[in-house]
Amino acid sequence: MEEECVSVDHSGKEMECLSIIPGWYSDVSDLFPVPGEIMSIKIEKILFKGRSKYQDIMIFQSLTFGKVIVLDGIIQHTERDVCSYVEMIVHLPLASIPNPKKVLIVGGGMGFTLREVLRYPSVEKVDLVEIDDMVVNVSRKYFPDIAKGYEDPRATLYVEDGNAFVKNTAPGTYDAIIVDSSDPIGPSRFFFEKPFFEAVSKALRPGGVYSTQGESAWVFLDIIQKLVEDCNIFFKGSVNYGWTNVPSFLSGAIGFVICSTEGPLVDFKNPVNKVDVDIISTKSESPLKYYNSEVHTAAFALPTFAQKVLCPKK
Amino acid sequence: MEEECVSVDHSGKEMECLSIIPGWYSDVSDLFPVPGEIMSIKIEKILFKGRSKYQDIMIFQSLTFGKVIVLDGIIQHTERDVCSYVEMIVHLPLASIPNPKKVLIVGGGMGFTLREVLRYPSVEKVDLVEIDDMVVNVSRKYFPDIAKGYEDPRATLYVEDGNAFVKNTAPGTYDAIIVDSSDPIGPSRFFFEKPFFEAVSKALRPGGVYSTQGESAWVFLDIIQKLVEDCNIFFKGSVNYGWTNVPSFLSGAIGFVICSTEGPLVDFKNPVNKVDVDIISTKSESPLKYYNSEVHTAAFALPTFAQKVLCPKK
Missing domain, CATH: 2.30.140.10 (Spermidine synthase, tetramerisation domain)
Incomplete structure (x- = not known):
């Protein structure tokens, strides 16, 4: 060593x-x-x-x-538990809409979320915007099995600022936007602010879906409350907080803010795509490790201490 | 310091x-x-x-x-997250049967699980068997608000070996037995072995319920598989694995093996008692922090990697 x-x-x-x-x-x-x-x-x-x-x-x-x-x-990420984070941040939104076709990933240059999006046979186009090409290159070297998603003809990598990319996107372009970013400080801080939420909501089609890393309720409940409040301004379909257990993350948990725009109703708690049955079976070389329809629904069951703050009407 | x-x-x-x-x-x-x-x-x-x-x-x-x-x-335990462990290990079994009356707690000398059991107005008698009276005395000194459960007239403390206590219990005595023990080594190892499971199953009434600390699937899936197999020998109602997120525990998660004996059907995934609504409201001085009916059901949604090993029929 x-x-x-x-x-x-x-x-x-x-x-x-x-x-x-x-x-x-x-x-x-x-x-x-x-x-x-x-x-x-x-x-x-x-x-x-x-x-x-x-x-x-x-x-x-x-x-x-x-x-x-x-x-x-x-x-x-760690190889042992990355499955929980990436499968949930991708399939919570994508399994909730019929036939996702055009998907944008902001961040996630390692390619883990890209691989999950590419599981959907309905997906025709995935744009991935990563500001830091060193992240992409490191993944190609150390995680070649994951990074091979970049070779899929449906995938396009843009080495650009994701914030500007989304703001320059034509209205209604995507069925889903997934923000696979680091924490609300440093290079990713823009992804947790109102102007970005507004841009995302415009870049989505009516009834389009959005998921973003949303921190752990044990540690950052105040940050999550603000995220949910701010998302409620722009996402008129629904705004939800879901979570999963990731051992290597602080508090062993991470959450996601999951939203939809006004349009066809999206019932996030009851996924329309049974990803576990329909998609694993056709992609047996890398089966899902964490996600299934039951954990999908369970992700939205919040501990009482979080429910009181994030869903005060209950 | x-x-x-x-x-x-x-x-x-x-x-x-x-x-x-x-x-x-x-x-x-x-x-x-x-x-x-x-x-x-x-x-x-x-x-x-x-x-x-x-x-x-x-x-x-x-x-x-x-x-x-x-x-x-x-x-x-830590004061910040003990709510998740103790509320789940108690309410997953007790909220699943109508009107629990006689409950045995094995271990749990700190009194945290005792306090949860005492929330049920239907409970008439709680026996708590803790081998180590230093644990009880330390709790009385440092957690007086929790340990005051010992003063409840329904509660009886036995400073004895829990293993022998259960084996000497008359058949069919309890509606529920909760084993709030440390890990399957050291002083608690007997609680994870077949003779103890057999004794517990006999000490329960038909359709009685049992919950025990069951480790984290991220770390000890092999131990859990063995626990579930062994419990299946003696608990002919059902054997289930549920889990919750506890930040201070290894991997940020802990599971429970939750069983019922042959008799009236117990549907653990759909609790008959709405503990969050019915009981918090009458005990507002120490409301539930983690448990509610939604997290109850969600606890039985297992990650795919655990489901494959623990529920292979799915």
Whole structure:
């Protein structure tokens, strides 16, 4: 192993080993500090460390989570549990509309969400807008099985600013827009603000669907409340909060804000596509690991403490 | 703060500070080692450290989780998220049968599960069998609001071995038995073995219900598979696996094996008691924080990777 202990903070410098566990990666970042808890994962080997124009990127082989992808000192994905995050952020919206055809992914340059979107035989066109081409290149090298989605003739990669891309999209272009971004600070902060929500709502067709990373209710209930309030301004179909369990994320949970525009009714809690039955069976080389229709519906069952804040009418 | 860093291993000796984070508690135990991930919680003050006849007990005030209870180097409860574990392990079984009257709790000496059982107006008698009276005494001192359940005239504490207690119980005594134990090693190992399951099934009335801590499917799917198989031998009503999200537990999740004996049908997925509406409203001084009828049903929606192993017929 090249390095005994590593924790990269926002400025790109390595933190002193003094405060962390030698040979382990610790999820500590002054970009998005959550004092009080630290998740540490045993490093077997650091595979890649680099700084792009936008962020620090690290990939390491861990003892029990497979390969781990870290951006700006925050774990983004681990091979062991990425299935929960990417399958849910994609299939919660896409399984809820009949025959999704045109899909936009904002962020997600690793290609994990792209692979999930491409499972749908109805999909004709997927645009993926990732600002940081180092993310795409790193994925092609270290996750070739995932990144091969980029070779699918239905997929087009735009190395651009997703915020500007959406604002320049012709109204009503997409059936679904999925924002697979990092947290509401740093390079992704624009994706959590009203002008972006407005642009997304316009870029969707009537009855189109939108999902975005929506943080954990255990930790950031105030942020989620604001996201839901702001989305309610622009998404006149419905605004929902769903969640799933991701062991390597802070609090072991992550949520999604899931919305639809005015138009044909979308009943997110009762998916029209039985993705687990219809699609796994035809794609048996990489079956779904987490998602099925039951966990889809269950994702919208919120703990009482979150329901009181996010669904006060109940 | 008296101590700068603490991690208690099985033998009761403190580990060297070298390998952990000064001022933080790290969930590392050679009693139940899970190499590859460590959860650490910032300590504000250690409130209690002791060794009973059975185990090491520590309580500390944390920065963001409230008071934290540690047995043999493994986090048992934190004030912030204990609601998820105790409300689910109690209400998944009790909300599934009409008018529970006689309930046995095995373990759970802190009194958290006792408080949940006492919410039911129909409950006439709760026996709680805890082998370690130091756990009860510590709870009375540091969690007086919780431990006041012991003063309820319906509650009786037995400081005894739960395994022997259940085996000596007259057949058909209880409507529900809840095993609120630590992991399947150490002092609690008997609660995860066939002779105990058999004794529980006999101590329950026909159509009686049983719930026990059942580990996380992300980490211990093999253990859970064995538990479910073994329970199927003795519980002829049904055997189910449900789960919930507990941030401070390994993988952010914990499961429960939930069973019923032969007799009146128990439909665990559709609770007969609407605990959230009927009972919170009459106990407003300590409302439910996590449980409601929607999360009850959702608890039985398993990720595909777990469903394939635990419900292979699906």
